[in-house]
Amino acid sequence: MPITSVTKDPTALTMTVVADFPAPVERLWDAYVDPRQLERFWGPPTYPAQFTRHDAATGGLSHYAMTGPEGDVSRGYWEWLSVETHRGFEVLDGFALASGEPNREMPSMRMAFTFEATGEGSRVTTTTYFNTAEELSQMLEMGMEEGMREAMGQMDEVLADLRTFSTELPISTQVLSDTQVRISRVIRGSVEAVWRAHHEPALLQRWLLGPDGWTMPVCEVAANVGESYRYEWEKGSDRFGFEGELLEAAAPYRSVTSERMIGLDAPGTTNELTLTPVEGGTLLSLVITYPDAQVRDTVLATGMTTGMETSYQRLESQVLTPA
Numbered sequence: 001m002p003i004t005s006v007t008k009d010p011t012a013l014t015m016t017v018v019a020d021f022p023a024p025v026e027r028l029w030d031a032y033v034d035p036r037q038l039e040r041f042w043g044p045p046t047y048p049a050q051f052t053r054h055d056a057a058t059g060g061l062s063h064y065a066m067t068g069p070e071g072d073v074s075r076g077y078w079e080w081l082s083v084e085t086h087r088g089f090e091v092l093d094g095f096a097l098a099s100g101e102p103n104r105e106m107p108s109m110r111m112a113f114t115f116e117a118t119g120e121g122s123r124v125t126t127t128t129y130f131n132t133a134e135e136l137s138q139m140l141e142m143g144m145e146e147g148m149r150e151a152m153g154q155m156d157e158v159l160a161d162l163r164t165f166s167t168e169l170p171i172s173t174q175v176l177s178d179t180q181v182r183i184s185r186v187i188r189g190s191v192e193a194v195w196r197a198h199h200e201p202a203l204l205q206r207w208l209l210g211p212d213g214w215t216m217p218v219c220e221v222a223a224n225v226g227e228s229y230r231y232e233w234e235k236g237s238d239r240f241g242f243e244g245e246l247l248e249a250a251a252p253y254r255s256v257t258s259e260r261m262i263g264l265d266a267p268g269t270t271n272e273l274t275l276t277p278v279e280g281g282t283l284l285s286l287v288i289t290y291p292d293a294q295v296r297d298t299v300l301a302t303g304m305t306t307g308m309e310t311s312y313q314r315l316e317s318q319v320l321t322p323a
Contacts, residue, residue, distance in 0.1 A: 002019040002020060002152055002153065002155055003017060003018070003019045003148070003149055003153075004018050004019060005017070005018045006149075008140070008145075010133055010136060013129060013132070013133060013135075013136055014127055014128060014130070015128045015130075015136070016125060016126070016127045016128075017125070017127075017128075018123065018124075018126075019123065019125075019152050020120065020121065020123045021121050021122055021123070021155065021156065021159055022121040022156075023121050023122055024117070025086055025115050025116065025117050025122040026086060026279045027122075027159055028115060028121075028159065029085070029086050030278045030279055031158055031159060032056075032089075032113065033054075033056035033276050033277075033278065034276065034278060034283055035051035035054035035062075035182075035285065036164075037158050037165060039051050039064065040158045041151050041152065041154040041158055042064065042151060043066040043147075043151055044146075044147050044150035044151055045150060045154065046068060046069055047068050047147075048066065048067065049065065049066045050064060050067070050176060051064045052065070052100075052176055052177075052180060052182075053100075053272065053274075053287070054276075054285070055080060055250075055253060055254050056083060056089070056253075056276050057083055057250070057254070057276075058080055058081070058082055059080060060080040060250070060253070060254065061078065061079055061080065062077060062078035062091070063075070063076075063077055063096065063100045064076050064077070074095070075097065075098065075100070075103075076094065077093075077095075078093055079094075081110070085277060086115060087114070087115060087116075088112065088114040088115055089112075090110060090112045090113070091110075091111050092108055092110055093110075093111045093128075094106065094107070094108030094109070095107075095108075107130070107131065107138065108131075109128050109130055109131075109135070109139070110128070110129040111127070111128050111129070112126070112129070113125070114126075114127075126148070167186040167188065167278075167279070167280030167281060169185075169186075170309045170312075171183060171184070171185045171305050171308055171312065172184050173300070173305055175296075178293040179289055179290050179292060179293065179296060180287060180288065180290070180296075181287070181288050181296060181300065182285060182286070182287050183284075183285070183286040183287075183288065183308065184283065184284065184286075185283075185309075185312055186278060186280055186283050186284070187282045187283075187284050187316060187320070188280065188281040188316050188320060189281055189315075189316065190281075190282065191252050191275045191277050191282045192252050193282075193320055194252075194282045194284065194315075195251060195253075197315055197319050197320065198255075199221060199223075199251075199255075200221070201219040201221050204219050204221070204231075205219050206314075206318055207312075207314040207315040207318060207319050208231070208315075209233065209310075209311060209314065210233065210307035210308075211306075211307055211310055212310070213235050214233045214235045215233065215234050215235070216231065216232070216233050217232060217233075217234050218230055218231060218232035218241060219231055222245065222246035223246075224246065224249075225246050225247065225248060226245065226246065227246055228243065228244070228245050228246075229243065229244060229245070229246065229257070230242075230243040240262070241261070241262040242259050242260065242261055242262060243259075243260060243262055244257050244258040244259040244260060244268065252275060253275050253276065254272070254273065254274050255272075255273050256270065256271065256272045256273070257270070257273075258270055258271075259271055266295075267291035268291075269289060270288070271286060271287075271288050272286070272287040272289075274286075284312075
């Protein structure tokens with residue numbers, strides 16, 4: 001078991017869990033900031049977690065749900081208080097309603113995660129700060145310690161799985177629900193550079209082209225929340241495009257837009273883009289919310305992700321690679 005000690009201090013109102021792993025700090029850090037990896041151990045084996053939002057940046061939010069064997073769902077959130085890459089982060093962890101909003105009837109806790117190198121690999125120390133002795137007792141009675149032991153017992157397998165999360169892999173698609181899909185890829189470039197490439201028209205027109213042969217004659221970018229954008233592509237006599245609004249923005253790690261096809265009278269989507277620094281570059285996560293499962297499956301069947309992968313390859317080779 002990776003957990004080497006658990007210390008409960010009723011006076012300081014804390015519980016401290018120390019766990020050691022035969023992996024470098026950078027690998028251990030990535031397991032926490034990459035939602036694809038985190039959801040493989042954040043939760044006991046019988047209550048696996050799924051993250052629909054994960055902003056590993058100061059001021060960010062994470063939303064997750066743990067589903068039990070009988071279909072019962074426990075929802076939670078993280079409010080990111082501070083982040084120091086490869087050294088530690090702090091979050092406010094609490095229970096959430098189905099909407100993702102905090103459940104104020106349940107306790108919330110401040111959790112500090114500290115990462116450090118050891119002679120055999122790396123260590124993560126998780127200190128949970130409770131508000132009252134009653135909350136500490138309540139969470140222990142609910143099985144918090146046992147849950148953390150079971151959850152972190154899954155981490156060795158995740159850390160050893162270099163193939164699934166290799167920076168050499170193309171785009172991956174994960175169905176999160178009937179209406180949501182998460183598209184992920186590590187882009188070989190800094191977060192700042194990838195953000196600029198997604199928000200500067202001159203750069204977008206160089207790489208966001210899908211299959212070879214297409215051009216992007218219209219590229220109107222929304223610079224501020226509430227503004228509209230419009231993108232159009234052309235190949236010979238064929239032409240299509242998308243338009244929408246910028247709903248949220250927190251440069252350089254998160255933006256949320258609405259999207260609808262120009263000229264099509266049908267419900268659109270909501271696209272949540274998150275950029276996270278990881279070893280090898282920037283993890284791009286795009287959570288797309290569709291109106292229903294049928295639309296989701298119809299769009300995925302068009303080969304959308306194949307065109308996206310071609311664009312990302314072009315982004316790396318023609319925009320992010322130094323001349």
